[in-house]
Amino acid sequence: MPVTRLLVVAGMAAALLLAGREVRGQAGSTPPDPVSQASFGGVIVTPASTSSGFVQPFRTGDCDGDGDLDLEIPWSAAPLPATLDFTAAFPSGNLPTEVTITLRGESLELTATDSGGTTVDSVTADPTGAPQLFTLSHPGGIQQVAISGSQICVTELCFAVTSIAPQFVRGDVDASGQVDLADAIQILDYFFSGAPLACVSAADTNDAQGVNIGDVIFLLQVLFSGDFVPPAPYPSCGADPTPDALSCTSFDACPSGVLESECHDSPVLAVSEFALLLRGGVLEPSEGFDVEGIAASGTGDVVRFLLQFDALPVDHDEVQAMGVELLEYVGGNTYVASVSTGTEDVVGQIPLARWAGPIPPLVKISPILRSFDLPANLPWAMAPDGSIGINVTFHRDTPEDQGGDAIVELGGEVLGEIAELQLVQAVVQPDFLVALAMNNAVASIEPIGMPLEALNDLGRSEQNVDPLKDVPYELTGAGVTVAVYDGGNV
CATH class of the missing domain: 2.60.120 (Jelly Rolls)
Incomplete structure (x- = not known):
């Protein structure tokens, strides 16, 4: 680390x-x-x-x-x-x-x-x-x-x-951990038969930002001539140094996210009126429209993004007439908005809009799910095989069946759904949380709630209630009447 x-x-x-x-x-x-x-x-x-x-x-x-x-x-x-x-x-x-x-x-x-x-x-x-x-x-x-x-x-x-960029090894199309003839066969199946690939980027063996018969030829040259080496990332896991429109939703042989160190030596002093408080951190957008970033973050027919205005209120009907729907309000004059894939250029033409950019995938994940010791922090949510129970909320414009499908595609198991809340309860491996967050339809990922049982100390410790009984608060609970709803109909 x-x-x-x-x-x-x-x-x-x-x-x-x-x-x-x-x-x-x-x-x-x-x-x-x-x-x-x-x-x-x-x-x-x-x-x-x-x-x-x-x-x-x-x-x-x-x-x-x-x-x-x-x-x-x-x-x-x-x-x-x-x-x-x-x-x-x-x-x-x-x-x-x-x-x-x-x-x-x-x-x-x-x-x-x-x-x-x-x-x-x-x-x-x-x-x-x-x-x-x-x-x-x-x-x-x-x-x-x-x-x-x-x-x-x-x-x-x-x-x-x-790092939220997909990690893969170029040429290892089947994510087996090695580059061999089976990978060339998989590319042929994809190219001629339309067989699905979890990581199309790995099949772009020559990094030409597309997949065709040339990738098969190049891979065979790598395997048999000894004079050719695939472009990075190869032979180790890594992100694509030349980003393109090719997808990579999962790659079993590589982690879904890698820890890196980031340093800053010049502070931003004070916080602007347009600062966004997202998952305990602050994003301070500069004026402008990251159309390319928005387009690259899309994973379907609709792409959701952050749209900030100079002032409120905003005429929702006027914005919708331009092909943009305003979804959830997140503060700082900013909405989660959606636009049809391929029409992202329109965001720069919206009246009073000052900034638009992709939603950072990691802000969708609960901070406790990003911790280094999940078994210690979330013992009630962990399964014996190391998987974890989560509640995934999707943006309100997501089709009902799309949420569960996105989880199943990552090898997760859907336990239940609440259609009115666009919420899916599921079990997934922790390594796939980042990949799930990169799905543009996902709004948030939280751990499942603590079990409802008598004398549950987990809730008190996890919600950081214990310090309230110490100096300077010294709260004892004396004189407080508490009503507990633990079952039945109300």
């Missing part, structure tokens, strides 16, 4: 201030005001605050001398601890798992806690004239850092992301 880290330089004063608006800065710019919020690649960083509620706004300066503005959290003398909060990265849903701190000549205490408020690591530094390097780490992610004794400066933030 790649190292995920948050690089922090402590004890270095910032010379410049930034305005409380969306800015990406180079050192030497001189906006006048402190900022109230910042984003590193979709991770929202909240200013440090004391237990009494005092908030210290961010300032900026070139803390590490690389010419880019960094994010300083000033804390003069810091007589009391302050806390710095991080949201999960967008769209991966992963918190920073490693925090690296450089301290020069000051005392400092840092304490890292996870999303449940549990202390997972801490460090104490004594005053010294020499630079000191410390690391806070936790594989489950760090959501909050308590600061005492020094100002700190965030210079870089890194986190794990899951």
